[in-house]
Ligand SMILES: Nc1ncnc2c1ncn2[C@@H]1O[C@H](COP(=O)(O)OP(=O)(O)O)[C@@H](O)[C@H]1O
C-alpha cells in the first residue's frame with residue numbers, strides 16, 4: 001500500500017531524509033519513531049505530495065507521489081503536524097468543507113459518521129475556537145478520514161494534548177486499522193509500542209532499526225542499567241565490590257553514584273544489595289535506569305557498522 005525506495009530530501013546541503021526504504025501493507029499500522037529533527041515530518045510531506053523528493057521514489061496505493069500526486073491525494077488522508085484551524089467554523093461545517101473539497105457528493109451522512117467516530121457528536125455545532133487541543137486533534141483525524149482513504153498518514157497526533165485525550169486519540173487510531181493502512185509518527189517509544197503493529201526507528205534521516213514492538217524492545221535493551229548510590233565507600237572501592245558480582249559488565253561514576261551495566265536478562269538487584277552490605281558499606285539508593293529514546297538511539301547507532 002505504501003512502497004518507499006531510497007527516498008531522499010536534501011534541504012540546501014542537509015539530508016533531512018537520507019535514502020530511506022520501507023513498505024506498509026493493507027491493514028497495518030506502521031509507526032515512525034524518532035526524536036525531533038529525525039525526518040519524520042519531511043518523509044510524510046513527501047508521501048502526501050506536499051513536497052517533492054530530491055531523489056528516490058515512493059508509491060502510495062500504487063501511484064507515484066511525484067507523477068500522480070493528484071491520484072495519491074485522493075487516496076491519502078493526512079493529519080499534519082499542525083492542524084490548519086478555521087476558528088469560526090463549526091465542527092460539522094469544517095468536516096463538511098473537507099468532504100466537499102475531497103469530492104464527496106452527498107457528504108452529510110459520512111460527515112456525521114466520522115464526527116461520531118472521533119467522539120465529537122456532542123460538539124457538532126460548536127465553533128472550533130471553543131474546542132480543546134485534544135478535540136481539535138480528533139477533528140483533524142476526522143478530516144483525514146472523511147473520504148475513506150486507503151492510506152492515512154498521521155504526524156504526531158498526540159503531541160501537546162492531555163493524557164486522557166491521548167488515550168482517546170490512540171484508540172481512534174487503533175480503530176482505523178481494519179480498513180486502512182496507517183503511518184503514524186511519534187517520538188514516544190511506549191506510544192509506538194501500544195499503537196503500532198510494526199515500528200521503524202528513524203534517526204538523522206535514516207531508518208536505523210525496524211521490527212514489531214516486541215522484538216524491537218528485545219533488540220533495543222541489550223544492556224540493562226542500574227543506578228547505585230553507596231555510603232561509606234570511595235568510588236574506587238565501590239567499583240571493586242560491584243565488579244565482583246557475576247553478571248556486572250561495567251561500572252562507571254555517575255555524579256555522586258555509579259551506573260552499573262548488567263548482562264542482558266539478569267536482575268542483579270538483590271545480589272548487589274547483599275554484597276554492598278557484606279562489604280560494610282551502606283546502600284542508599286538502587287534503581288533501574290530507564291533508557292531514554294536518545295540513549296536507545298545512541299546505543300543502536302553506536303552498534304551500526
Ligand atoms: N523546509 C525546510 N527547510 C530546511 N530544513 C528543513 C525544512 N524542513 C525540515 N528541515 C530540517 O530537516 C530535519 C528534519 O526535520 P523534520 O522532518 O521536521 O523532523 P521530525 O518531524 O522528525 O522532527 C530537521 O533538521 C529540520 O530542521
Ligand SMILES: [Mg+2]
Pocket residue numbers: 040041042081155156
Ligand atoms: Mg515532525
